[in-house]
Structures are given as structure tokens and as C-alpha cells.
Amino acid sequence: MSAGLCVCGSGKKYAVCCGPLHGGRPARTCEQLMRSRYSAYALRLEPYLLQTWHPATRPARLNLENDQTRWLGLKIHSREKGGADDRQGWVSFSASYRSGQETHTLNERSEFVRLPEGRWVYLEGV
Template identity: 90%
Template sequence: MSAGLCMCGSGKKYAVCCGPLHAGRNARTCEQLMRSRYSAYVLRLEAYLLHTWHPATRPARLNLENDQTRWLGLKIHSREDGGPGDGVGWVSFSASYRSGQDTHTLTERSEFVRLPEGRWVYVDGE
């Protein structure tokens, strides 16, 4: 995986894009976290997804090992705030996926906050 392009659609190699975040580095922006979370869904990294989810809205489990969803692509539409000096931000995106024989698109505006220790986390989406 580390030699190929990152599945988040950034055009960068996984080893310099989402890979370091999956290995423990904190995201600098909420968009960077959003991309790494999409890649984590592709790779079924449940522990990473739960770690990057706000404690107030985080589910106990995701059960990704039984999930048959095949993620096909991510498109970021916009980012509002959520930069290195911000405490809150939003990312609007579309993610296409296949479930069974059907292809779908999930469109969401996700909210992120920076925790007191400086780590971005996903709160919720609409």
C-alpha cells in the first residue's frame, strides 16, 4: 500500500498522505483528518476511526470486519475553517461506494473540532 497513491484522492502517495496519520501523527487540518478517515474506511481501520471520533458522538463499535461496502472515491467540495489555528471546521464531500450490486453516493457536511490537546476529531455530519 505504501508505494501507491493514497485512496483519499489527494494525488499524493499513501506513505506521505494518510499513512502517517494512520500511524499516529495528528492531522493539521480538518480536511486532512477527513481524508484520512475516508482512507481508514477503505482499509477498515476501525481503531483509527474510533480514535478520531469525538467522545460525545463516537459509537462503541463500527463492525467493519463484516461490512461489504467497497469505497470507490472521495471528492472534497469545500472546507470551512478547520485550519491549524482554528478550533472548529467543516468539510463538505461526496464519497461513492458499492454495496452489493448497487453504486451509491454519500454527500455530507462533516463537523470537526480540535480537542484541548490539539487533536482534530470528527463530531457529526449532515
């Protein structure tokens, strides 16, 4: 995967986009975290998803190893706050995916917060 384009749709190579975040580098913005989480779903990186989820809303497990969902694309519609100096931010996006023989689109406005140690995490989505 490291030689190809990142599945988050940024147009950048995985090795300079979501790869470093999956390897432990913290996200600078909530949009960057959103993209890396989408890529983690596509790549089935359950530990990363759980690590970047707020402890108050994080599930115990995701069971991605048995998930047959195939993620097809991510489109970011807007970002509110969530920059390097913010404590909170929101990203509105749509993500298309295939489950069985059907194609679906997930539309969400995700809320992100910065933990006291400075790390962005996903809180919840509507």
C-alpha cells in the same frame, strides 16, 4: 499500500498522505483528518476511526470486518475554517461506494473540532 497512491484522492502516495496519520501523527487540518478517515473506512481501520471520533458522538463499535462496502472515490467540495489555528471546521464532500451490486453516493457536511490537547476529531455529519 505504502508504495501506491492514497485512496483519499489527494494524488499523493499513501506513505506521505494518510499513512503517517494512520500511524499516529495528528492531522494539521480538518480536511486532512477527513481524508484520512475516508482512507481508514476504505482500508477498514476501525481503531483509527474510533480514535478520531469525538467521545460525545463516537459509537462503541463499527463492525467493519463484516462490512461489504467498497469505497470508490472521495471528492472534497469545500472546507470552512478547520485550519491550523482554528478550533472548529467543516468539510463538505461526496464519497461513492458499492454495496452489493449497487453504487451509491454519500453527500455530507462533516463537523470537526479540536480537542483541548490540540487534536482534530470528527464530531458529526449532516
